Amino acid sequence: MEQERKIAVLIDADNVSQKYIKYILDEIAKHGLPTYKRIYGDWTSPQLARWKDVLLDYSITPIQQYSYTAGKNSTDSALIIDAMDILYSHNINGFCIVSSDSDFTRLVVRLRESGMYVVGMGEKKTPKPFIAACEQFKYLEALAQIDEPKVIPQNTVKVPEELKKLTRSIRNIITDISDEDGWASMSKVGNILNKREPDFDPRNYGYPKLTSLVKAIHVFEVDARKTSNPHVNNYFIKNKETGKRR
Known part of the structure; x- marks a missing residue:
């Protein structure tokens, strides 16, 4: 019997809303078993207060990363360092990087060079280089089914x-x-x-x-x-x- 893929789910709290968390975990369950579930951000920031309410419900480990310098994203660096540590632990064979930030493009390329299966998730504003680097990329809006289905008339001849x-x-x-x-x-x-x-x-x-x-x-x-x-x-x-x- 084929062994189920073990996946590290790493979430950039600065670029993802807590309203998507259920859809993120439901989707990743189709790709494998979420072995690591970590979320990165400055948890002293009031902007992340809503995330705190859902972390326990979904057993996600928050990783504290202070913003040392205004305008610099320390969260990205912490996520990237953790991802490489997890890679070299040889405990997993896949990653899910959840962010709408192109700063993770090089990380995804590096993980795939090491033979990792990489799924990306982010909003529709996610830059194309990050999307193209992933093996698969899922739009959070589509997972949450925010938009109404586009109904194509049965008698149509012209493709929308x-x-x-x-x-x-x-x-x-x-x-x-x-x-x-x-x-x-x-x-x-x-x-x-x-x-x-x-x-x-x-x-x-x-x-x-x-x-x-x-x-x-x-x-x-x-x-x-x-x-x-x-x-x-x-x-x-x-x-x-x-x-x-x-």
């Missing part, structure tokens, strides 16, 4: 602007991996999409799964194939013909 880039990516992946009949495994498409675009998540578009998002775009064919388990289907996806005629 925000989905055009995603649609092109999915089309290209299907072309690359499909069988002779043009069908590709939905799960394989999703895996490749995550590798090419670390911040991809169907919840960013208001859908719980890739399958439901793909069906809503209406430019793909989806086939549900039965398995030996009557409650489980394997889904396959195919590019629809453009319908152009001479």
Whole structure:
């Protein structure tokens, strides 16, 4: 039996609201077991008062880091030093860095160079370099489902602007991996999409799964194939013909 991935969850309290904590831990449970749960900040600061109310509820260890100099973020340095100490302890095989700050980009690159699985989490304002450095990146707003789902009309032919880039990516992946009949495994498409675009998540578009998002775009064919388990289907996806005629 494959051993469950052990993950160190390190949270930058200066850049993340306490309202997301449940969603952060629920999400990381899908990737592995949160072995370390630490949060960094100056706990003498009134701005972090709300965090103090939830730390005990979720068994998160607060790490005190005083702001020695105005304008300098000592919290970042403390988190980075701890991350390297944890890395060299050889007790874990994955990290979750929770912050919207690009200062952790080099840390993530270093962790991945050491063979670590790294998930990033932050708000939509997170700079692209940090997102690109992670194996996967999750937007906190999407995890918390703050935005209402974007409903795409069933009779639509034109793909909404925000989905055009995603649609092109999915089309290209299907072309690359499909069988002779043009069908590709939905799960394989999703895996490749995550590798090419670390911040991809169907919840960013208001859908719980890739399958439901793909069906809503209406430019793909989806086939549900039965398995030996009557409650489980394997889904396959195919590019629809453009319908152009001479």
